[in-house]
Amino acid sequence: MRMRWQAALALTAVAVVTGCTATVGGSASPVPGQGPVVQAVDACTLLDEAQVDALGYESPGRSMPENKKLRQPPMCLWSSKDDVEPSAILNIGLATDLDFNEYVSGAVKKSEPQRIGGLSWTQYASILESDCVLYTILGAKSFAYVSVSAGKLERSCELAKVTIPQVAAHLPGGQDAPPITPTGPVKTEPGGPLLAVDPCTMLKPDQVAQLKNISPAGEKDNSSTVPNATFCLWDDTDGDDGQKAFEVWLGPSTPVGQWPGAKGVEPTETIDVGGKKWGLFPNMGGLRVTCGATLAITETSSVQVVSGFIGDDTKTCDLVKQGLPLVTANLPG
Incomplete structure (x- = not known):
């Protein structure tokens, strides 16, 4: 089953959102015989392009x-x-006609209200333990939220609290946005x-013949997500379940801790192959x-080696471990 692992690293975000200052283009007029026209809210207007970039x-x-x-307010990811x-995944929501207490539906409050960007924000528990979500109430049926998913709760909350002052500047009662120092590693x-x-x-x-249920010919491609990286994929031959494809990725400008799915995560095991120490990541990228x-x-x-197994969690890393000595023997230098 051909299944590039990076294509599967998607986070499903379900959230809620706020307030009445999101930009809505044009003007609306009621249709004769009908009620007033309700303008659509675009939560993506709660950050401008320069803020998103920074x-x-x-x-x-x-x-x-x-x-x-589904009681889901407009949101932007x-x-x-x-x-x-x-x-990380950033999720911002804006509700203009939704009762906040009905929306959070008994979710546990994780913090006392804190003043950020001129508004009062409170953290509530999320369905995913690693997600950090903070809400601000804007009116009787209006509230906004900022949610970040970055793998670890502490890091998610750090990123959320950097984002909130930028969002607050687009909400009623919010203060002007402070300048942002762009972050990120030097390319x-x-x-x-x-x-x-x-x-x-x-x-x-x-x-390759030593690896069970793997096709003899590999296919080379360039990564669309990791700059300058290339990979070779040997497809599996046992159908949709069972063994997954075997992949070898080369990153000539990718430090070992920068592979998606391994960022900010410690390996569960170190495997020594002839003095080369590989870090192992079961359940890569969640x-x-x-x-x-x-x-x-x-x-x-x-270098990165990726595979997996569907249907038996005890076999997830078997082919990766079997392939490491084979790959190591062919590494340059």
């Missing part, structure tokens, strides 16, 4: 309209830039021993069926 997220955000049936660590130019290496040479034909292993080549370059 906070380290990709523009444009994904606007999601109100869903009254942004993903962090590829070179920003740790990777590394590709170089070192991986620069001219074909990732499909990381397994020789006789070595995906139960995916396992990865990373190895530093230089301070600014690294």
